[in-house]
Amino acid sequence: MKKIFLISFVFLLFFNGNNVFKVDGYRPVYVPKEEAKVIKVLPPRDVITQGKIYVKDNYIFVGDVNQGIHVIDNSDPRHPQKIAFIQIYGNHDIAVKGNTLYADNMDDLVAIDISDMQNPALVKRVEGVYKMPNQHFPEDLPFQTYFECPDPSKGLIVGWIPAELENPKCYTSY
Amino acid sequence: MKKTIYIITTLLVVLFLSNCQKESADIGGGNIGGTTGKGGSMAKFTIANDHLFLINEKQLKVYDLTTPSNPTKVNELDVDFGIETVFSLGNKLFIGSVNGVYIYDITDPENILYLSHYEHITSCDPVVANDTLAFVTLNSQSACHWQTGDNRLDILDIKNIVNPVLLKSIQLENPKGLGVDGQYLFVCNSEQGVKVFDISNIYQMEQVSGISGIDAYDVILNNNILILVGKDGLFQYNYEDIHQIELLSNILF
Numbered sequence: 534m535k536k537i538f539l540i541s542f543v544f545l546l547f548f549n550g551n552n553v554f555k556v557d558g559y560r561p562v563y564v565p566k567e568e569a570k571v572i573k574v575l576p577p578r579d580v581i582t583q584g585k586i587y588v589k590d591n592y593i594f595v596g597d598v599n600q601g602i603h604v605i606d607n608s609d610p611r612h613p614q615k616i617a618f619i620q621i622y623g624n625h626d627i628a629v630k631g632n633t634l635y636a637d638n639m640d641d642l643v644a645i646d647i648s649d650m651q652n653p654a655l656v657k658r659v660e661g662v663y664k665m666p667n668q669h670f671p672e673d674l675p676f677q678t679y680f681e682c683p684d685p686s687k688g689l690i691v692g693w694i695p696a697e698l699e700n701p702k703c704y705t706s707y
Numbered sequence: 708m709k710k711t712i713y714i715i716t717t718l719l720v721v722l723f724l725s726n727c728q729k730e731s732a733d734i735g736g737g738n739i740g741g742t743t744g745k746g747g748s749m750a751k752f753t754i755a756n757d758h759l760f761l762i763n764e765k766q767l768k769v770y771d772l773t774t775p776s777n778p779t780k781v782n783e784l785d786v787d788f789g790i791e792t793v794f795s796l797g798n799k800l801f802i803g804s805v806n807g808v809y810i811y812d813i814t815d816p817e818n819i820l821y822l823s824h825y826e827h828i829t830s831c832d833p834v835v836a837n838d839t840l841a842f843v844t845l846n847s848q849s850a851c852h853w854q855t856g857d858n859r860l861d862i863l864d865i866k867n868i869v870n871p872v873l874l875k876s877i878q879l880e881n882p883k884g885l886g887v888d889g890q891y892l893f894v895c896n897s898e899q900g901v902k903v904f905d906i907s908n909i910y911q912m913e914q915v916s917g918i919s920g921i922d923a924y925d926v927i928l929n930n931n932i933l934i935l936v937g938k939d940g941l942f943q944y945n946y947e948d949i950h951q952i953e954l955l956s957n958i959l960f
Contacts, residue, residue: 579960580960583924583936583937583938583960585746585747585749585750585925585936586746586747586925586927586934586936586941587744587745587746587747587750587927588744588745588746588927588929588934589743589744589745590742590744593934593941595936595941605941605958607943610932610943610955610956611943611955611956612956613941613943613956613958615958625751626746626750626751626752626761627746627752628743628744628746628750628752628753628754628759629743629744629754630741630742630743630744630754630759630772630775631741631742631775632741632775633741633772633775633776635752635754635759635778637751637752637761642761642770642778644775644776644777644778646776656776656777657776657777657778659770659778659780662761662763662768663763663764664763664764
């Protein structure tokens with residue numbers, strides 16, 4: 534009786550209805566190839582992956598890792614307002630001097646004129662400052678980090694962001 | 708005659724005053740073409756001396772911003788693999804890496820001088836500094852390391868910039884970015900919030916204040932306003948009274 538119970542228990546452990554392996558890992562950010570280096574302004578939106586911050590005069594910029602920059606009007610620090618999102622794929626950092634915003638965009642450094650925050654204009658692109666984002670796996674992570682296996686049919690990978698994965702098949706290794 | 712003297716004097720006064728105003732507009736940044744903003748300690752970009760200093764996977768690259776819309780590369784040097792953050796203070800540049808902190812003299816951005824290197828166990832390293840001290844957090848769980856490191860705050864004496872000396876190490880739970888304003892050091896400690904230390908006497912340094920209940924990744928200190936970012940959102944606090952840090956606003960993520 535005890536044996537039957539034990540066998541049933543082990544059986545159920547492996548064959549229960551909720552057999553999904555969930556783990557924190559990384560997923561690619563896919564973008565159509567022709568869009569990857571397009572810099573443009575979009576309406577304010579939610580933050581997906583909190584990035585770094587930068588302050589210039591009455592603006593606070595909050596990075597959304599590998600996607601772009603949220604622009605916040607901070608004229609009144611008691612009532613900051615998100616006013617725009619600047620699409621800059623593959624982005625990690627920014628700095629501002631005068632009315633020029635410098636940012637990394639994939640493997641390039643870009644200079645964007647932000648005199649009119651609702652009409653940012655790309656004024657210069659310096660190519661090849663960085664390596665292109667890895668199209669196969671997320672770099673600089675501990676071994677055995679799970680990631681969603683890349684699918685080239687979904688577009689160009691502009692970067693990798695943290696995500697909860699279900700039954701991931703890929704993980705980093707030696 | 709008197710009238711002429713009056714007119715000339717008035718003109719001279721007006722000219723003098725208008726020149727004064729022009730100069731004060733430059734005091735903020737001292738830069739041609741506009742003032743520079745402020746980044747957090749986790750940055751890989753910094754603007755100093757009219758130049759943009761950025762780090763990629765292993766190099767420091769320097770761009771002249773005299774014409775802001777036309778950044779022009781003027782220098783490039785190999786630093787180390789695993790460089791993670793860059794910070795400038797006056798004519799010194801600090802680069803945090805897996806192998807410690809590298810310190811450079813950037814008085815002439817086209818001829819950068821290597822000054823010194825503080826080594827310690829491998830971690831991701833945001834660094835901030837004032838004239839005499841540098842502050843570095845080390846995190847064992849960070850994305851650039853594989854749990855070989857420690858979790859702590861290191862304080863270095865940099866009075867002799869070519870020979871930084873470790874003064875103190877404080878164990879912390881999950882340290883991330885940091886910022887310094889006068890006698891106060893603000894250290895982000897992830898889920899543990901922010902710890903505020905009084906650094907007026909480094910040998911008797913103690914925590915005097917803090918913010919809890921929010922995830923803290925990095926801070927920018929801006930005229931008595933603390934701008935904090937973390938997983939929960941963007942928070943701003945008034946820290947004029949360090950013992951009564953007042954929440955001004957938040958934008959939740």
